Amino acid sequence: MSTNPKVKPINDIRSYIAALEAQGVMHRVKAEVDWKFELAHVSKVNEEQKGPALLYENVKGHTIPVFTSAFTTPERIAICLEQDPSLTMCQLSRKWMELTTKQMIKPTFVKNPPVMENIIPEEAVDLENFPAPWFYPDDGGRFFGTSGYLVTQDPDTGWTNLGTYRSQILGKNILGSQIISGKHGDFHMKKYQERGEKMPVAYVVGGDPILFLASSTLVSAQTDEYDVGGALRGRPIEVFKSDLTGLTLPANAEIIVEGWMDPEELMEEGPFGEYTGYYSGNKMKDYPKPVIRVKRIIHRTKPIFWSTTVGKPINDTHMVQSINRTATLWHDLETMKVPGIQSVYFPAAATGRFWVIASVKQMYPGHSNHVADAINGSTTGHYGVKGIIIVDHDIAADDMDRVWWALATRFDPKRSVQVINRGRSTPLDPGLPIEARDVVSRIIMDATTPYEWKNKPNEIFMDRAVLQKVSDRWNEYGFSGVSPVAEMIPRLTRPEVKKK
Numbered sequence: 001m002s003t004n005p006k007v008k009p010i011n012d013i014r015s016y017i018a019a020l021e022a023q024g025v026m027h028r029v030k031a032e033v034d035w036k037f038e039l040a041h042v043s044k045v046n047e048e049q050k051g052p053a054l055l056y057e058n059v060k061g062h063t064i065p066v067f068t069s070a071f072t073t074p075e076r077i078a079i080c081l082e083q084d085p086s087l088t089m090c091q092l093s094r095k096w097m098e099l100t101t102k103q104m105i106k107p108t109f110v111k112n113p114p115v116m117e118n119i120i121p122e123e124a125v126d127l128e129n130f131p132a133p134w135f136y137p138d139d140g141g142r143f144f145g146t147s148g149y150l151v152t153q154d155p156d157t158g159w160t161n162l163g164t165y166r167s168q169i170l171g172k173n174i175l176g177s178q179i180i181s182g183k184h185g186d187f188h189m190k191k192y193q194e195r196g197e198k199m200p201v202a203y204v205v206g207g208d209p210i211l212f213l214a215s216s217t218l219v220s221a222q223t224d225e226y227d228v229g230g231a232l233r234g235r236p237i238e239v240f241k242s243d244l245t246g247l248t249l250p251a252n253a254e255i256i257v258e259g260w261m262d263p264e265e266l267m268e269e270g271p272f273g274e275y276t277g278y279y280s281g282n283k284m285k286d287y288p289k290p291v292i293r294v295k296r297i298i299h300r301t302k303p304i305f306w307s308t309t310v311g312k313p314i315n316d317t318h319m320v321q322s323i324n325r326t327a328t329l330w331h332d333l334e335t336m337k338v339p340g341i342q343s344v345y346f347p348a349a350a351t352g353r354f355w356v357i358a359s360v361k362q363m364y365p366g367h368s369n370h371v372a373d374a375i376n377g378s379t380t381g382h383y384g385v386k387g388i389i390i391v392d393h394d395i396a397a398d399d400m401d402r403v404w405w406a407l408a409t410r411f412d413p414k415r416s417v418q419v420i421n422r423g424r425s426t427p428l429d430p431g432l433p434i435e436a437r438d439v440v441s442r443i444i445m446d447a448t449t450p451y452e453w454k455n456k457p458n459e460i461f462m463d464r465a466v467l468q469k470v471s472d473r474w475n476e477y478g479f480s481g482v483s484p485v486a487e488m489i490p491r492l493t494r495p496e497v498k499k500k
């Protein structure tokens with residue numbers, strides 16, 4: 001349920017764009033823009049400057065507009081989540097964690113889904129009729145799927161999975177898909193392979209943007225992302241059952257590509273400028289990918305195409321990874337019942353996945369190690385993380401200036417560092433040799449003052465009463481606006497010891 005009175009409920013890209021417009025963070029590009037490089041270059045430069053979301057209304061050779069930069073600022077993620085736009089990434093992640101730790105909400109099946117308004121039959125399918133961008137000069141072609149997701153179903157249990165796996169156009173009716181080994185789409189594909197059957201699939205563009213956030217989140221196996229989207233919205237997501245593939249699909253999507261994936265049919269795909277800021281470096285012929293043979297495309301009337309620029313930080317990809325990994329790690333630590341967790345944060349600048357910071361209120365010797373060990377063993381933290389930083393409770397995990405201060409003052413490399421030699425890695429990590437990316441090492445940097453120290457360093461604090469006076473007299477000093485002091489008092493003054 002929305003906590004922001006300015007924003008109407010969001011259930012598709014159109015209502016999300018309207019909400020962004022109401023908040024003044026949406027820009028329509030009227031000039032003609034080329035889908036080859038120019039569109040991505042404009043978006044990237046705009047994102048570097050923390051500019052607004054963009055809707056390209058005049059894409060060369062196309063009538064369909066392209067929406068980019070949906071989530072490049074915390075404000076826009078907050079708007080999508082129907083939360084207060086002033087919340088930080090940490091605060092938004094906490095809300096996410098709280099909502100998804102409560103109760104999942106099943107989707108509602110509707111008749112006459114808007115996405116069925118137009119049906120392009122197999123013989124008329126041409127993926128290049130959609131304004132899929134070509135992002136960077138060394139990319140292998142046009143990528144249809146960046147801000148979208150693949151829908152698959154477990155043939156044994158009926159579990160529906162939504163997974164964001166990028167998709168390149170490989171032919172008029174052929175869409176590639178980079179489903180990295182161990183992802184849920186890969187689980188499903190292997191089951192079809194064992195049965196000797198083709199897998200029904202659908203690639204979705206648009207619809208409620210909460211589903212894109214959910215589909216790029218490490219949700220546990222056998223959990224439908226529609227239920228997660230419902231939990232985040234506080235109401236059911238509207239879906240329908242496809243009469244072609246039998247898959248459960250989002251009713252308000254803009255465009256859905258439907259077809260079958262033969263686990264035995266692999267093709268060269270890529271290269272693609274990855275979120276790491278590098279190409280994977282794999283020889284495309286040695287690393288072929290499964291493909292969708294398209295049987296039909298359904299779309300809303302006047303559809304909107306949605307894309308993200310990927311590439312170097314910070315863009316939508318890093319923001320999405322930052323919020324969803326922060327939220328799921330927080331969720332993991334809550335469900336593991338690790339005490340004292342104040343906040344958790346995967347910085348977007350570190351691509352939203354390789355480094356994580358956790359803040360803890362220490363209650364026993366070794367507590368900070370307990371937190372680091374739990375992160376290392378968690379569903380989210382075991383995969384791709386290279387660095388874990390632990391700070392004390394007085395520092396928020398996303399307050400980078402103070403995280404640096406803790407590393408400068410509460411940290412001794414010999415005492416505070418541990419290196420774990422082997423952890424699960426991602427094949428996209430450019431910090432590892434291209435031919436050896438299965439396993440990565442991991443560093444734990446404990447920037448807390450040890451709980452057991454009897455003689456702790458004496459920290460500088462300010463006088464509470466005088467700070468209160470400064471706050472009260474703020475405007476008398478000639479400063480305008482509301483005094484910022486109240487929010488600072490807990491950090492700048494000695495913690496109050498409650499008298500019994």
Ligand SMILES: Cc1cc2nc3c(=O)[nH]c(=O)nc-3n(C[C@H](O)[C@H](O)[C@H](O)COP(=O)(O)O)c2cc1C
Nearest residue numbers: 163164165166178179180183184185216217218317
């Ligand atoms: C924009 C974006 C692009 C992504 N591209 C891929 C990709 O090409 N392949 C992949 O395996 N994961 C990719 N991911 C990460 C997955 O979406 C993420 O691991 C998610 O948990 C996968 O869904 P699953 O857990 O249901 O398998 C991408 C994430 C984002 C935000």
